[in-house]
Amino acid sequence: MPVPDLKAKLAILADAAKYDASCASSGTAKRNSADGKGLGSTEGMGICHAYAPDGRCISLLKILLTNSCIFDCAYCINRRSSNVRRARFTVDEVVRLTIGFYRRNYIEGLFLSSGIIRSSNYTMEQLVEVARRLREEEHFRGYIHLKTIPDAAPELLEAAGRHADRLSINVELPTESGLARLAPDKDAGSIRGSMATLRHHILDAKDATGRYPSAPKFAPAGQSTQMIVGADGADDHAILSRANALYTGFGMRRVYYSGFSPIPDGSAILPPARPPLLREHRLYQADWMLRFYGFNLDEIRAASPGGHLPLEMDPKAAWALANRHLFPLDVNRAPRELLLRVPGLGPKVVDRLLAARRWRQLRLADVERLVRSARRVKPFLTMPDWLPRNGPDSLRLAERLVQPKQLSLL
Amino acid sequence: MIPAPATRAASYRAELAHPADFEGLRRILRTALALGIPPQLLDWTITGDESLPVRHPPLPPVPDAPTPRVPKQFLELAQLAISHTSPRRFRLLHSLLIRLQVQPRLLEDRSDPEVDDAEQMAKAVSRDRHKMRAFVRFRETSDEAGPHYIAWFEPSHHVLRLDAGFFVRRFASQRWTILTPQVSAHWNRQELEWLPGASRNDAPGEDPVEEIWKTYYASTFNPARLKVKAMESEMPRKYWKNLPEAALIPQLIAQAETRSSGMIAVGTLANVRDEAQACRRCPLWQPATQTVFGEGPEGARLMIVGEQPGDQEDLQGRPFVGPAGQLLDQALAEAGIDRSSAYVTNAVKHFKFQLRGKRRLHEAPNAGEIEACRWWLDRERALVKPGLVLMLGASAGRALMGRAVAVGKERGRPIPLPDGSAGFLTVHPSYLLRLPDEAAKQAEYARFVDDLRAAKAQAGA
Numbered sequence: 001m002p003v004p005d006l007k008a009k010l011a012i013l014a015d016a017a018k019y020d021a022s023c024a025s026s027g028t029a030k031r032n033s034a035d036g037k038g039l040g041s042t043e044g045m046g047i048c049h050a051y052a053p054d055g056r057c058i059s060l061l062k063i064l065l066t067n068s069c070i071f072d073c074a075y076c077i078n079r080r081s082s083n084v085r086r087a088r089f090t091v092d093e094v095v096r097l098t099i100g101f102y103r104r105n106y107i108e109g110l111f112l113s114s115g116i117i118r119s120s121n122y123t124m125e126q127l128v129e130v131a132r133r134l135r136e137e138e139h140f141r142g143y144i145h146l147k148t149i150p151d152a153a154p155e156l157l158e159a160a161g162r163h164a165d166r167l168s169i170n171v172e173l174p175t176e177s178g179l180a181r182l183a184p185d186k187d188a189g190s191i192r193g194s195m196a197t198l199r200h201h202i203l204d205a206k207d208a209t210g211r212y213p214s215a216p217k218f219a220p221a222g223q224s225t226q227m228i229v230g231a232d233g234a235d236d237h238a239i240l241s242r243a244n245a246l247y248t249g250f251g252m253r254r255v256y257y258s259g260f261s262p263i264p265d266g267s268a269i270l271p272p273a274r275p276p277l278l279r280e281h282r283l284y285q286a287d288w289m290l291r292f293y294g295f296n297l298d299e300i301r302a303a304s305p306g307g308h309l310p311l312e313m314d315p316k317a318a319w320a321l322a323n324r325h326l327f328p329l330d331v332n333r334a335p336r337e338l339l340l341r342v343p344g345l346g347p348k349v350v351d352r353l354l355a356a357r358r359w360r361q362l363r364l365a366d367v368e369r370l371v372r373s374a375r376r377v378k379p380f381l382t383m384p385d386w387l388p389r390n391g392p393d394s395l396r397l398a399e400r401l402v403q404p405k406q407l408s409l410l
Numbered sequence: 411m412i413p414a415p416a417t418r419a420a421s422y423r424a425e426l427a428h429p430a431d432f433e434g435l436r437r438i439l440r441t442a443l444a445l446g447i448p449p450q451l452l453d454w455t456i457t458g459d460e461s462l463p464v465r466h467p468p469l470p471p472v473p474d475a476p477t478p479r480v481p482k483q484f485l486e487l488a489q490l491a492i493s494h495t496s497p498r499r500f501r502l503l504h505s506l507l508i509r510l511q512v513q514p515r516l517l518e519d520r521s522d523p524e525v526d527d528a529e530q531m532a533k534a535v536s537r538d539r540h541k542m543r544a545f546v547r548f549r550e551t552s553d554e555a556g557p558h559y560i561a562w563f564e565p566s567h568h569v570l571r572l573d574a575g576f577f578v579r580r581f582a583s584q585r586w587t588i589l590t591p592q593v594s595a596h597w598n599r600q601e602l603e604w605l606p607g608a609s610r611n612d613a614p615g616e617d618p619v620e621e622i623w624k625t626y627y628a629s630t631f632n633p634a635r636l637k638v639k640a641m642e643s644e645m646p647r648k649y650w651k652n653l654p655e656a657a658l659i660p661q662l663i664a665q666a667e668t669r670s671s672g673m674i675a676v677g678t679l680a681n682v683r684d685e686a687q688a689c690r691r692c693p694l695w696q697p698a699t700q701t702v703f704g705e706g707p708e709g710a711r712l713m714i715v716g717e718q719p720g721d722q723e724d725l726q727g728r729p730f731v732g733p734a735g736q737l738l739d740q741a742l743a744e745a746g747i748d749r750s751s752a753y754v755t756n757a758v759k760h761f762k763f764q765l766r767g768k769r770r771l772h773e774a775p776n777a778g779e780i781e782a783c784r785w786w787l788d789r790e791r792a793l794v795k796p797g798l799v800l801m802l803g804a805s806a807g808r809a810l811m812g813r814a815v816a817v818g819k820e821r822g823r824p825i826p827l828p829d830g831s832a833g834f835l836t837v838h839p840s841y842l843l844r845l846p847d848e849a850a851k852q853a854e855y856a857r858f859v860d861d862l863r864a865a866k867a868q869a870g871a
Contacts, residue, residue, distance in 0.1 A: 006622065007621070007622055007625045010622060010625050010626055010629065011625050011628075011629045012629075014625075014626050014629035014630045015629040015630070017630070018629070018630045018631070018632050019632070032579035032580065032582070033579065033580065033581070033582045033583055034578065034579050034582050035582070036582050036583055036599065037583060038583065039581070039583055039584070040580055041576075041579045041580040043576070043579070047540070047543050047544045048544060048644065049544050049545070050544075050545075050627060050645065050653065050655055051640075051641040051644045051645040052627065052630060052631035052632075052641065052662075053631055053636055053637070053638055053641050053659055053662050053663050053666065054631055054632045054633070054634075054635045054636060054637055054641075055635070055637030055638075055639070055640025055641050055644075056632070056637075057644065058627065058630060061626065062630060063626075097622070100619050100622075101619070101623060101626075103548065103550070103559060103581070103584060104547060104548045104549070104550065104559065104617065104619060104620075104623070105546050105547060105548050105561070105581075106547065106623050259635075276778065276781055276782060277635055277637075278778070278781070311778045312776065312777075312778055352520045355518045355519070355520065356518070356519050356520050356521045358518065359515075359518065359519040359521075360519065360521065362521065366521035367521075369520075369521050369523075369526055370520055370521055
């Protein structure tokens, strides 16, 4: 396997792939190789095998087949007019890299994407061929995520779904006008069309598996997508509302937000500055509120006037401050839905509180044992031996919820 | 039913075959429960472990000891908790088992201290188990029987036995061995064998594919978004010594700043200064008069970073020209530093203020504003390449160190900055101006000049 040339190509094609935020390897069909024939397993929860100093997990071998591209998307390092070094893997090289890394327990599997070469169909064929070789010839049972080319022929999409655990098509920009301006070769309509087709296949296959467990699977880990934040003028409300539509309309497992990152040889129509990293984080927090905490979009909007989520505190704290009249809650009586709205309480902890309070009246010491961030939640709760002094009505609470405090000179 | 207490308060020895011997634990607890022996009368030992004294007679066998009824949840909890390294684990599980006989739903009460204790242990073990799945790195060797994948790993708890099944399911078709200090597992493609503990030298010293893996690790890292703490919380340093890729971390961090700023045409200081005039990275530009950029020679040995421009600076467009600037000039002169040879700038480049009548009162920038403006500071640093960055006050400290700093505690000595370059922290001169007491002002001023001298010595300026 060690070919010197391979290392140089890997450096280029991994570097070119890193702007895609997705690395998930969870939630796919369960497989293993205990029969002694294949290689690999997926057991529900994905594994992050390493972390890079950018704080992101490395779960999959995330590479491009090639970074040559006939498209000219302004935000993309691989666009036609960019001045980067180009490289291309052969199908065989990707297969050997994946297997070599997997056998040493470096990765959970492969995330393969590509620049568009020759045509959408030709590119998609190459991606599908890698997945097919891995599955049918190497009997690889690890995780495969394939980036899907929107205009590719339906039979190619179908083949991709048979081999891959997850498929993804990036919507790239929160607004279609942004897409038209920054990615003139991409067509919003065809992206939507392909996502709808994938959803249809995924649901069909799931339905069939429900009735006949041996029915062929189609992308059992579903589809995901990514939006670039801060490259066009869309504000956080627009981004969240697009995300909401993607979750409900296309059954996305995940919508990734990728803060626009300065790229070498950046295009002139990009903003001169990167958005604060915190903005991306706040969007993920709001995304979680929508999906796991029972908030709806309007509530988040109402608590963040001006179109953007506040940077200085998390959106759940902002909502709580805007809705002080609901607090404090009696920790021994409040229903689950309301407890979930206390900043600092998550679904796991709330369930623990509910289970524990069936056995005893919870006092301060109990809550402190059950809740890791007890200091943060105390102003929102009452207990038999605790009434918040700096309760929600206190002005000081707002100051305390602001995470990075105002700095003084000394 | 609470079992009747034993008639004699004699202690017994409970002997396990190995530190995480779950079957042994079940057998002993079943017997102890049948005999009504309380936790404090069982002395737990492990076969072959000479550090634990053998003092008491073994538990008498009770051939038909009934199987106590426990919730399934307890079995799962006990299986994890017994793999913990805490010597308390056996007695804790024993006590929980006894209490479960009268309070079958005890485990639902997470606020019970014993339940909580056991849950914490289980959580630590579960995490360690997961980290083992993640961080084991096989090296390929080969003999007459074909390829053989061998890993050396040092878990924090006794998790190899919990994890071996995972590796079998995943790598059933390859021959592998996982060596740990306590016990080793070998899979010969048919069955699992348990071998004694090993040492690092028993594992192969290298594998050429690791170089390719390291190439991948370095290339997939995005230097534009350094988040070292996030990395360390998920991949704690204790694991680094057995991860080939971890050897790259220090140099990747050190290069990150320069690589990232290289992504935008770095240009010259004059270019960057022009660009900064149009900065809209945070809302502070709106009420301010102008961007106050740094000044001084490119290539200065010493870079001095203050907080933000004040009223005078905002009007004149130059840093440190108001009252605090005059005090700084005086102190620099006393310390023997030529201001014109240093590069002088601020963490935040716009004046932030509150209007009080007709006066503009200074207001400290918040962390978001400092972070937004770090963009410019980074580019100034990339172009000036100072030997030492002298930080004046907490805002400058936050801008350069990326965290809250306690100036009183950290001032006056060299502080390495996150990118590996040299820093030095002292107070902001406006702090001296605000001291009400004249004597204190004098003393603090002298201390400030001392700090400047020390910084000068360090910068070699």
